[in-house]
Amino acid sequence: DTWRYAFEEALDEVQGIYAQKFKEEIEANTDHEIQLFPYGTLGESADIMEQAQDGILQFVDQSPGFTGSLIPEAQVFFVPYLLPQDTETLASFFRNSKAINEMFPTLYADQGLELLTMFPEGEVAITTKEPFKTPEDLDEVKIRTMTNPLLVESYKAFGATPTPLPWGEVYGALQTNIIQGQENPMFFIESTKMYEVTDYVTRIGHNNFTTAVMANKDFFEDLSDEDRQAIRDAADAAFAHIIDYQKGLTEASVEKIKEAKPSMTFTTLSEEERQPFKDAAGEVEAKFLEMTGDSGKEILDQMKEDLKTAEDATQS
Amino acid sequence: MAAAIFSIMIVLLLLGFPMMVPLIAGALVGFVTLFGGLGQLETMIQQMMAGIRPASLIAVPMFIFAADIMTRGQSAGRLIDMVMAFVGHLKGGLAISTAAACTMFGAVSGSTQATVVAIGGPLRPRMQKAGYGDSFILALIVNASDIAFLIPPSIGMIIYGVVSNTSIAELFIAGIGPGLLILVLFAVYSWAYAVRNGVPTEPRASWGERLRAVRAALWPLGFPVIIIGGIYGGIFSPTEAAAACVLYALILETLVFREMGLRDIYRTAKSTGLITGVVFILVAAGAAFSWVISFAQIPQAILSGAGIDQMGQIGVLFAISIAFFIGCMFVDPIVVILILVPIFAPVVADVGLDPVLVGTLITLQVAIGSATPPFGCDIFTAIAVFKRPYMEVIRGTPPFILILLGVSVALIFFPQIALFFRDLAFPGEAG
Amino acid sequence: MAYVSSLPGVLGTIDAAIARAESALLAAGVLLMALNTVANVVGRYLFQSSLFFTEELNRILIVVITFAGISYAARQGRHIRMSAIYDALPPRARKILMIAIALITAALMFGLCWFAVAYLLTQAGRGRVLPALQIPVWTTLVIVPIGLFMTGMQYLLTAVKNAISRDVYLSTVVLEGYDDEETEV
Ligand code: NA
Ligand code: NA
Numbered sequence: 001d002t003w004r005y006a007f008e009e010a011l012d013e014v015q016g017i018y019a020q021k022f023k024e025e026i027e028a029n030t031d032h033e034i035q036l037f038p039y040g041t042l043g044e045s046a047d048i049m050e051q052a053q054d055g056i057l058q059f060v061d062q063s064p065g066f067t068g069s070l071i072p073e074a075q076v077f078f079v080p081y082l083l084p085q086d087t088e089t090l091a092s093f094f095r096n097s098k099a100i101n102e103m104f105p106t107l108y109a110d111q112g113l114e115l116l117t118m119f120p121e122g123e124v125a126i127t128t129k130e131p132f133k134t135p136e137d138l139d140e141v142k143i144r145t146m147t148n149p150l151l152v153e154s155y156k157a158f159g160a161t162p163t164p165l166p167w168g169e170v171y172g173a174l175q176t177n178i179i180q181g182q183e184n185p186m187f188f189i190e191s192t193k194m195y196e197v198t199d200y201v202t203r204i205g206h207n208n209f210t211t212a213v214m215a216n217k218d219f220f221e222d223l224s225d226e227d228r229q230a231i232r233d234a235a236d237a238a239f240a241h242i243i244d245y246q247k248g249l250t251e252a253s254v255e256k257i258k259e260a261k262p263s264m265t266f267t268t269l270s271e272e273e274r275q276p277f278k279d280a281a282g283e284v285e286a287k288f289l290e291m292t293g294d295s296g297k298e299i300l301d302q303m304k305e306d307l308k309t310a311e312d313a314t315q316s
Numbered sequence: 317m318a319a320a321i322f323s324i325m326i327v328l329l330l331l332g333f334p335m336m337v338p339l340i341a342g343a344l345v346g347f348v349t350l351f352g353g354l355g356q357l358e359t360m361i362q363q364m365m366a367g368i369r370p371a372s373l374i375a376v377p378m379f380i381f382a383a384d385i386m387t388r389g390q391s392a393g394r395l396i397d398m399v400m401a402f403v404g405h406l407k408g409g410l411a412i413s414t415a416a417a418c419t420m421f422g423a424v425s426g427s428t429q430a431t432v433v434a435i436g437g438p439l440r441p442r443m444q445k446a447g448y449g450d451s452f453i454l455a456l457i458v459n460a461s462d463i464a465f466l467i468p469p470s471i472g473m474i475i476y477g478v479v480s481n482t483s484i485a486e487l488f489i490a491g492i493g494p495g496l497l498i499l500v501l502f503a504v505y506s507w508a509y510a511v512r513n514g515v516p517t518e519p520r521a522s523w524g525e526r527l528r529a530v531r532a533a534l535w536p537l538g539f540p541v542i543i544i545g546g547i548y549g550g551i552f553s554p555t556e557a558a559a560a561c562v563l564y565a566l567i568l569e570t571l572v573f574r575e576m577g578l579r580d581i582y583r584t585a586k587s588t589g590l591i592t593g594v595v596f597i598l599v600a601a602g603a604a605f606s607w608v609i610s611f612a613q614i615p616q617a618i619l620s621g622a623g624i625d626q627m628g629q630i631g632v633l634f635a636i637s638i639a640f641f642i643g644c645m646f647v648d649p650i651v652v653i654l655i656l657v658p659i660f661a662p663v664v665a666d667v668g669l670d671p672v673l674v675g676t677l678i679t680l681q682v683a684i685g686s687a688t689p690p691f692g693c694d695i696f697t698a699i700a701v702f703k704r705p706y707m708e709v710i711r712g713t714p715p716f717i718l719i720l721l722g723v724s725v726a727l728i729f730f731p732q733i734a735l736f737f738r739d740l741a742f743p744g745e746a747g
Numbered sequence: 748m749a750y751v752s753s754l755p756g757v758l759g760t761i762d763a764a765i766a767r768a769e770s771a772l773l774a775a776g777v778l779l780m781a782l783n784t785v786a787n788v789v790g791r792y793l794f795q796s797s798l799f800f801t802e803e804l805n806r807i808l809i810v811v812i813t814f815a816g817i818s819y820a821a822r823q824g825r826h827i828r829m830s831a832i833y834d835a836l837p838p839r840a841r842k843i844l845m846i847a848i849a850l851i852t853a854a855l856m857f858g859l860c861w862f863a864v865a866y867l868l869t870q871a872g873r874g875r876v877l878p879a880l881q882i883p884v885w886t887t888l889v890i891v892p893i894g895l896f897m898t899g900m901q902y903l904l905t906a907v908k909n910a911i912s913r914d915v916y917l918s919t920v921v922l923e924g925y926d927d928e929e930t931e932v
Contacts, residue, residue: 037611042610053873056611147803164879332833336817368810377777563781588777591816
């Protein structure tokens with residue numbers, strides 16, 4: 001059969017690389033074929049998600065941040081300083097976490113989706129027009145965020161003026177100085193040319209962009225055991241591939257940006273400098289709990305526990 | 317399937333169905349064929365909603381509203397009187413000013429549909445009074461508005477830059493050369509039109525008269541200040557500038573000029589809503605139609621048979637131009653860019669073409685497609701706003717389309733039209 | 748020129764009331780959109796805080812305007828069409844073609860209305876909410892099937908009007924031909 005797989009990024013960005021590897025594995029090990037639909041070719045994130053729920057698409061990649069309107073608990077990935085920055089700890093967490101591998105699949109199943117995998121896309125960095133090191137430096141700085149209450153809350157807590165803006169307007173708004181900053185993983189800052197309209201990239205380590213790949217549940221359950229296994233294996237192989245692919249991806253993107261714009265300044269805040277931002281994270285966590293209640297608390301607690309396990313495992 | 321869909325659409329169009337019917341029917345046939353029945357038509361509704369959702373579209377009703385208030389009140393008349401005081405004595409002066417105003421407004425507002433309304437609305441009656449033919453006026457307004465695609469900020473170029481991993485800043489600069497060239501050629505044609513058709517000129521205004529005209533236009537001059545100063549000055553996004561214009565227009569016409577009352581405002585808002593509905597239902601239907609084309613991978617099927625990988629640089633550039641020109645005749649430009657750019661990307665890299673040149677050429681085709689029958693969005697807007705028949709709106713377009721196609725060909729053989737300014741601004745990138 | 752429904756009795760009263768409701772929705776939608784957008788700018792500069800819901804509210808309003816607008820435009824005979832061939836036909840052929848166009852368009856609108864309702868029900872079942880406003884998505888789309896249904900009704904009535912009268916009508920109240928006068932409601 002021909003299966004269709006849509007995602008939120010371009011073919012040569014992280015989600016696209018994952019999708020290509022997944023396609024390669026499926027086509028090598030089964031007699032099915034996969035058609036890939038990159039960003040915008042079948043609609044926005046919410047559209048392709050619905051199409052996967054309707055069974056028009058067999059596979060979809062949607063970041064939990066966008067899933068928040070459907071599954072509020074998925075917004076836990078917007079709680080700052082929850083995920084570790086260390087790649088190995090992160091990979092171990094995603095592989096073994098009970099929250100990711102047992103609790104989230106149930107939530108997705110309620111929406112007619114089989115959660116295949118969640119994977120990190122890279123540390124979120126902030127690009128701005130002026131340098132900053134403290135929340136005070138961000139006073140009156142307008143930073144673009146997605147239309148998401150937790151993200152808005154985060155940047156308020158960081159001292160900035162969060163400004164929700166559709167993605168299509170961000171480049172122009174930075175150019176004309178309506179906003180003075182935005183956040184994204186480094187590869188995305190490079191590929192979407194955000195460095196052309198900002199001058200400073202600051203890593204405060206507050207988040208790692210996470211995404212999720214799902215299959216339509218009815219489609220998945222109607223498959224033969226071999227096909228289901230082939231899909232699980234392909235998802236695992238693509239996960240391993242994407243973790244490997246991301247080693248050094250941030251650094252490579254930094255190099256590309258430096259080559260294109262030597263004057264770009266990169267700053268990584270020290271642990272001490274990060275402390276005031278970390279202190280602000282408590283407010284966001286409270287907001288998350290307020291929005292999601294008991295089930296949110298359950299997920300958050302479990303994630304914290306899983307993260308501790310992952311840290312212990314990688315440090316020993 | 318593609319052939320069947322296109323034939324149905326053309327037949328319904330020619331029979332005189334409301335334009336939304338061919339578009340909706342095209343999408344409907346696509347959905348039914350793809351999914352073997354009516355089972356997935358909810359997605360068609362979803363995509364119609366998706367079509368009218370982009371935030372940038374909000375600028376359209378806002379500029380329609382502002383322009384309508386200005387035209388019904390005194391603001392537009394005073395601004396045009398001022399321009400006429402300076403160019404009224406020149407052969408084709410009003411037409412050339414209209415073209416320049418469309419280009420500038422479109423460039424700044426980022427919306428060609430808004431331009432058709434905001435500049436075309438007030439200027440069309442004045443051009444008619446001056447003796448220009450209506451078909452010429454409508455074609456000039458629609459085509460000059462589309463030059464804006466090439467002048468920064470250009471949403472088409474931003475999308476292309478992101479999809480093809482090309483510098484958006486370089487694209488912006490590369491668009492200026494071809495954009496200005498087209499404007500100059502439109503100006504030459506306007507002058508030739510005025511001479512050939514004996515459009516009369518007004519007597520040259522004295523400096524005293526000019527000063528009086530400027531003074532009368534002082535309040536309405538706030539509009540260009542809000543739009544140009546507001547957007548380039550980083551105060552407003554284009555949509556916000558449009559809304560600010562609405563507010564300013566309301567204040568001017570109700571409080572300063574005392575030309576309109578609440579009843580008039582209600583009436584104007586309602587008429588804005590009607591035009592918006594008429595145009596946006598087509599945008600919505602077009603989005604559902606685009607989705608079908610994309611989902612069925614029709615462009616991939618057509619292009620894989622065309623043998624583009626066998627062509628040289630010039631051949632590839634021609635193939636790209638033709639593909640985008642035809643695509644934009646039927647489907648929303650943004651979707652065309654998203655679908656076609658990745659298909660062409662490997663070939664572009666293989667033959668060693670400059671992606672900035674390719675992007676400029678594509679943006680030019682997008683501009684042409686939006687003004688080209690049968691399904692050009694700006695044509696719809698002109699019909700809805702000016703209440704003129706379809707054929708009358710497109711009758712005057714051939715000379716303009718010829719100029720645009722001529723510039724496309726020139727750009728293929730003389731890339732410096734686009735790349736000269738780019739190389740000047742980014743010396744490292746040459747070659 | 749005031750809008751006078753061409754329907755008899757109670758139906759006419761209802762029709763006129765619907766026409767007024769549509770035009771009120773249109774005008775309110777446009778004015779609210781302007782107000783909402785300007786308020787966001789004011790908030791950003793005066794209070795250092797963007798209205799987090801501006802974009803979502805505008806998206807809701809644009810749907811309201813579009814779908815109230817298509818019905819209102821159908822009533823006014825203002826939908827865009829390419830009439831070159833149609834205009835060249837003799838009156839009797841034009842009348843037959845117009846009846847066919849109106850009936851097919853009406854059928855298409857009723858069909859779309861049906862699927863819009865189905866889409867709404869699916870949305871309601873999934874419980875998706877708008878991220879900023881936190882209201883269910885389906886509630887923001889209620890106008891869609893209503894607008895489609897009303898548009899279908901207008902075309903259906905246009906077919907009837909053409910069948911029972913001598914002249915050819917673009918809508919229940921508008922004769923064919925391009926007319927600069929807009930009927931006031
Ligand atoms: Na532009
Ligand atoms: Na077009």
